Amino acid sequence: MNVLDLPDLSLAYHRAGDGAPLVFLHGWPEWSGVWRKVLPGLEARFDVIAPDLRNFGDSRGDEARDVDHYVSDLEALVDHLGLDRFGIVSHDVGGFLALDYARRHPGRLAGLFFFDCPHFGIGPRWLQGGQVREIWYQSFHQLPLAVDLVGASRESCRAYFRHFLAHWAGRPDAFDDAAVEEWTDNFMKPGNLAGGFRWYACANERRLKAMADGGENAPMIDLPAYSLWGGADPILRPEWQETLTDVFSDIRLELAPGAGHFVAWEAPELAIDRIGSFFEPLFRQPD
Numbered sequence: 001m002n003v004l005d006l007p008d009l010s011l012a013y014h015r016a017g018d019g020a021p022l023v024f025l026h027g028w029p030e031w032s033g034v035w036r037k038v039l040p041g042l043e044a045r046f047d048v049i050a051p052d053l054r055n056f057g058d059s060r061g062d063e064a065r066d067v068d069h070y071v072s073d074l075e076a077l078v079d080h081l082g083l084d085r086f087g088i089v090s091h092d093v094g095g096f097l098a099l100d101y102a103r104r105h106p107g108r109l110a111g112l113f114f115f116d117c118p119h120f121g122i123g124p125r126w127l128q129g130g131q132v133r134e135i136w137y138q139s140f141h142q143l144p145l146a147v148d149l150v151g152a153s154r155e156s157c158r159a160y161f162r163h164f165l166a167h168w169a170g171r172p173d174a175f176d177d178a179a180v181e182e183w184t185d186n187f188m189k190p191g192n193l194a195g196g197f198r199w200y201a202c203a204n205e206r207r208l209k210a211m212a213d214g215g216e217n218a219p220m221i222d223l224p225a226y227s228l229w230g231g232a233d234p235i236l237r238p239e240w241q242e243t244l245t246d247v248f249s250d251i252r253l254e255l256a257p258g259a260g261h262f263v264a265w266e267a268p269e270l271a272i273d274r275i276g277s278f279f280e281p282l283f284r285q286p287d
């Protein structure tokens with residue numbers, strides 16, 4: 001892993017390959033390791049860069065203040081790497097950050113690729129049809145005792161993340177015992193539980209506002225975009241993918257049959273194919 005030392009953060013990131021740059025933004029419960037099934041299949045064509053978000057994985061720094069703090073970390077990374085024009089591939093929490101970055105810096109982006117993007121435009125759908133029972137963890141993560149409860153032992157941490165990996169995947173066996181141990185190892189690192197849970201406090205005000213009044217009144221993003229959404233995702237329902245047409249003026253939508261929330265892990269060959277076929281023409285076009 002490479003490390004970028006910032007005044008309030010040591011930002012860890014993986015970088016490999018050759019070609020046009022793609023920045024991969026993970027979600028929760030993840031870190032940059034979630035991309036390991038897709039990055040090798042793209043490194044011959046792209047310069048792939050996968051950071052650990054603030055206090056995820058091997059990144060360590062001050063507690064995030066708000067969502068903008070994470071976006072500023074991304075700005076610092078791409079500036080440090082001298083990326084004048086690049087693409088973003090994102091999942092889950094990473095999708096929020098990709099959207100905010102795109103609104104700030106549309107001229108630097110060739111395009112955006114999303115896996116299961118929980119953007120604020122989903123709005124009150126989070127509360128409809130019993131879906132509110134799926135998002136209990138978003139409030140739990142903000143409780144003062146949450147980190148101590150989940151991190152009380154390796155066994156409690158393993159049980160917590162096994163639940164999400166099994167329940168959110170399209171198949172209960174998508175994450176084998178070795179993968180569950182890898183996730184447990186990651187979140188047992190000092191600071192990682194608190195760092196991951198902190199996201200939900202940072203996003204809470206915007207999340208509650210979106211649930212109450214139907215989303216954010218933001219201009220549409222005029223950039224090429226592609227969404228590959230798990231067809232069996234129980235937390236971000238497949239029909240919600242259509243809401244991205246209210247966010248982008250130019251977006252292609254596709255469902256990954258049988259995949260749950262973790263499409264890049266569950267269907268890596270499909271993910272590699274779609275990422276490559278989406279971005280290669282964009283980088284051949286003149287700026």
